[in-house]
Amino acid sequence: MKRVFLIAALFAAVTASAQIKFSADFECGSMEKVELVSQETKNGTETITYNFYSRFDPANPARPTLAPSARWYYFCMEGVKDKEVILNVKNSDARRPFYSYDNKNWIRFSETESPDEKTIIKKYNQDKVYIAYYVPYTYSRLLGKIQEWVKNPWVDLSTVGTSEHGRNMPLLKITNRNGKDGKKVVYIHGRVHTSETPGTWHLERMIDVLASDTPYANALRENVEFYILPFTNPDGVVEGNSRSNSSGVNMEVNWDDPEEVTTKEVKNMRAFLQTLLKEKGVDVFLNMHSQSMHQATYWVHTAETSSDKFYKDIMLLANLTINDNPYFAKGDLCFSKMGSRYCEGWFWNNSGEKTLAVTFETPYTYYSQNKAGEWVSVENLQKFADYNVLALGDYLQEGAPYRIIIGEPANKGGFETMTDHSKFYFGESYLKATGKNAAVKYTFNGKKEGVEIPAGKYEVYKWAVGDNLKKSNEGENEWIKVGEINHKGGKKIKYTHTATQGELVDQILLKKID
Ligand SMILES: [Zn+2]
Known part of the structure; x- marks a missing residue:
């Protein structure tokens, strides 16, 4: 669907030079509309102010009381060279989002350019600029990375099926082909919530490490099979949604809904996981997300809603991930009740204590509530992911002799x-x-x-x-x-x-x- 906005033309008072063209008609692009608020020239600089509206996801047919999200935005402005543009962000927030002049290299707005959670203010030095809530991670990028990963003989590509709009849901299996029986099994999936691109940059690095030709990765692959579904929601990603699939369903809480409002994507995953549980069992399930809180976390299921052993195992994995990790502190863990609507709850109902099932979250902003510390970047997410792999290896007690x-x-x-x-x-x-x-x-x-x-x-x-x-x-x-x-x-x-x-x-x- 084309979303091109020629706003300035609607206002007679706006001169031709003030015209800024907004568009989001590209992969993952998303915005609703802009309204011109004011335009003035001071000391030779033209300042143009807009109210910017991000686009809400479709209404959720499975849970009508769940308000649709409009967090994600990713759009292009043309005609901005040497102009100061002020965007009042209406439906979402601006916590130092990102801009790019080439749609490839992304820079965080500085604290002065993003002074509060509702304003982006910057004078641009090129004519065309892209703005995104966080560094975009597209389906095309994933497909390109998959082509790289499958070149390695220990990576197999299959699929769990197609999405409601017919997009493939590629599944990677990473393990050494040594014919050993009874290997441990790890299942990881990501990008249920489509705005949560930090989680995908983080997961990409985990896959890079697990698929790499290093002695440590090789040692892990000897005794572990990794099944990884990087995008559970390809339609939502491509179509620029914030949290839902194409039909508006928040699939994170869709696992115990009536069949008629259970998405095709969740049905695909359940069918695959049912077979995997039956044939091999799953030792660890990681559900990779990003959250608005200023800290990474595991959402640990309380012992009261799971079991003492299950809780202890999650806390062991969590503390192993925190070990030595500059981006993850002992106080960063969060706790929640086990619920059947979540994939973790589905595992609990079908596999009990045998599967350590837990959600892991990276933040969008900064780590451990430390605003003065490092802000979340693709580079430090990659370093973080290295700790997640080590923790997983330690938890499974694999990785020898390294x-x-x-x-x-x-x-x-x-x-x-x-x-x-x-x-x-x-x-x-x-x-x-x-x-x-x-x-x-x-x-x-x-x-x-x-x-x-x-x-x-x-x-x-x-x-x-x-x-x-x-x-x-x-x-x-x-x-x-x-x-x-x-x-x-x-x-x-x-x-x-x-x-x-x-x-x-x-x-x-x-x-x-x-
Ligand atoms: Zn999420």
């Missing part, structure tokens, strides 16, 4: 085996030292695991089993360095940890020092 995780340690005396849920720990149990100088011996058998352990120095970290708190204490629920090993070569690597009385002991991590 990250060797050893546990559950056997209790050979001097310890009590603990299985309570007052702490966060790996797997089924941890140890508590009851005596003095109780020693726990860790052995990683490379031969058994099918892994060559390179000779060299390794740093040793212990998982600091910590209290079950929404915000973990400093020094708890994180990797703490406890020593180094000089591995001279050979099939086994060993480490003995001597615990003080009362010390809690769980998995250890060996990291090779390059």
